[in-house]
Amino acid sequence: xxxxxxxxTPRIDSFDFYPGRVLAGKYEVMMQLGGGWEGEVYLIRxxxxxxxxxxxxxxxxRNVRDKAVKYYAKKLHKLRxxxxxxxxxxxxxxxxxxxxxxxxxxxxxEGELLSKFLDRQPxxxxxxxxxxxxxxxxxxxxxxxxxxxxxxxxxxxxxIILQRYGxxxxxxxxxxxxxxxxxxxxxxxxxxxxxxxFYDALGGQKHYAKQPDEVKAICCGLKSSLIFKKFRTARHxxxxxxxxxxx
Numbered sequence: 001x002x003x004x005x006x007x008x009t010p011r012i013d014s015f016d017f018y019p020g021r022v023l024a025g026k027y028e029v030m031m032q033l034g035g036g037w038e039g040e041v042y043l044i045r046x047x048x049x050x051x052x053x054x055x056x057x058x059x060x061x062r063n064v065r066d067k068a069v070k071y072y073a074k075k076l077h078k079l080r081x082x083x084x085x086x087x088x089x090x091x092x093x094x095x096x097x098x099x100x101x102x103x104x105x106x107x108x109x110e111g112e113l114l115s116k117f118l119d120r121q122p123x124x125x126x127x128x129x130x131x132x133x134x135x136x137x138x139x140x141x142x143x144x145x146x147x148x149x150x151x152x153x154x155x156x157x158x159x160i161i162l163q164r165y166g167x168x169x170x171x172x173x174x175x176x177x178x179x180x181x182x183x184x185x186x187x188x189x190x191x192x193x194x195x196x197x198f199y200d201a202l203g204g205q206k207h208y209a210k211q212p213d214e215v216k217a218i219c220c221g222l223k224s225s226l227i228f229k230k231f232r233t234a235r236h237x238x239x240x241x242x243x244x245x246x247x
Contacts (some may be wrong), residue, residue, distance in 0.1 A: 003124065010099045011061045017038050022047070024094050038062045043108060043219035053089065057103040069102045075176065076106070078114065079150060084141025086172050109172045115157035117165065118201060128215050135198040135218070136241045137169035142190060142234035151186035152176050155193035157200060191231050192224055214246055 014035075021029045023044070025192040030043040030052065043163035046053060056072075063069055069091055087107045094101050118124055122207070126134070138160070145152065152159075152173055164170040199219050202211060208219070220226035231237045 009061050009064050010097075012059050012097065012101075015057055015096060015101075017042055018152075018215075024092060027092075027101065038068060039103075043083065044105075054086070054108045054109045055103050056106070057101055059100065060099055063102055066102050069104060071150070073104060073177075075150070076104075079145060082141070082144040082148075084144065084171060084173050085176075086174060093240055108184075109163065111160055111161040111163040111172065112162040113158055114197070114201070116170075117162050118157060123203060123207075125207060126201050128202065128212055131198055131201045131215070131242060133167060134165075134169050134201055135194065136238060137171055137206060138194055138197065139150055139234040139237035139241070141171065141173070142194060143238055146187055146190070146233040149182050151182055151189075151190050152193075153189065155190060155197060157197060160197070176194055187233055188224075188228055191233065191237065192227055194237060195219055195231070196222065212246075214244060221229050 005018065017029045017032070017040075018022070019031055020027055023029065026047050027044040028047055030045055033041045033054065035041065039056055039062060041056045044053050045051070058068055073088060073091055076085065079085040080087060081109060083106055086109055089105045089107065091102060091104050094103070118126070138155075141151065142155075154172070154175055159173060159175045161172045161174060162169060163172065185197045195218065199208070199222060201207070208216075211219075218237075220230065231240065
């Protein structure tokens, strides 16, 4: 009796789409924007309209039976009214090296990663007053996500795009972690990560001892138990900043 071999998901670790390549007869590759564990992200142009979009192509071994694509699309759709979230448009498929590849198309957001913005600053950090404005913008945006009991799950300076900065900040979030249904600990992790972004933007451990008391009262020495006691969701961070007093 013949034994059927199990179909093994093909493994692809890089797509290397070159600029000018046409995909599915309707998208032109402009440039690669980034890549990670799940796949690669490209700036593409809709050939019919000339509109630039962002496309995330998933490695097949990270997207078995399109589970990741479907979950990600549903989550982005659920968060469509949250201004800090990049807007999902549609999904599509191509064949690459004889393997079906799924990808998500979303709006293209021009801006600069927070990590690169910080690298350009003197001492690769910003001063407390500006950092407070950064945290206020981040917590205000995250508040709309937490309000519907959702979460980001992977907040750090490489996952935040700054569109405008100065006295205030406009930003968008990228690369949301999507592998589990929302739980209370996910929101707590977002809170801890927001405080960590604030801490890192100020220069981290090297400069923490000289920070004003108002900053230390927010960072809580990065002790999770103290942070969670003071801030349960993004809303609590936002409200704290709006009512805090400087001495």
